[in-house]
Structure formats: C-alpha cells, structure tokens
Amino acid sequence: MSDANAWQTPIALFVTLVVVLCTANFKQFLSFSADFWQAVFFISAVLTVIWFVVAILRRRKRMTANELIERMKRIN
Structure with a gap:
C-alpha cells in the first residue's frame, strides 16, 4: 500500500x-465475559485511531520529488 493511501x-x-460498539449486544464467548469483548x-x-494519526503524520512528512528539487535549488 502506498503511503498516500x-x-x-x-x-x-x-x-x-x-x-x-454502537449496535452489538456482547455476550459471553469462549469463556470470556461480555465486558471483556466490549473492552x-x-x-x-x-x-x-492511533494508527490513523501515525499514517497521516507520515504522509505529511514525505516530500515529493518536485519539492525536493525546489528545496535543492533554493539551497544552491
């Protein structure tokens, strides 16, 4: 999967x-309580949510090739 997506x-x-979480009626399953499954x-x-935030931050940090070329032009 590309970083853009x-x-x-x-x-x-x-x-x-x-x-x-909004619609399920959790019940005991495999000897675990309903509260366990909800948790x-x-x-x-x-x-x-954490994964989403990390993906967005990584996407913002990536520089395109054109941005890199423009930055190099300004430095020289």
Whole structure:
C-alpha cells in the first residue's frame, strides 16, 4: 500500500468498530465475559485511531520529488 493511501485502512476499521460498539449486544464467548469483548473492541478502536494519526503524520512528512528539487535549488 502506498503511503498516500495508508490512512484508508485504519479509518475504515475505526468506522467498523464504532458501528459494532454502537449496535452489538456482547455476550459471553469462549469463556470470556461480555465486558471483556466490549473492552477488546473499544481498545481496538483506540488503536486504530492511533494508527490513523501515525499514517497521516507520515504522509505529511514525505516530500515529493518536485519539492525536493525546489528545496535543492533554493539551497544552491
């Protein structure tokens, strides 16, 4: 995946997790309580927000080839 589009996956996952958190009726599964599953989805949502922010910051830091050439012209 290119850096220009790296933000799309975390935001899509975040939207999905928010929908799940708003609509799901969590129940006990695999001997884990409903509260555990709700916490797992909430923590996952928080982690995807962090992933999204990191992807956006990385995208802003990348310099295009034209920007690099212009910067080099100004230095010389």
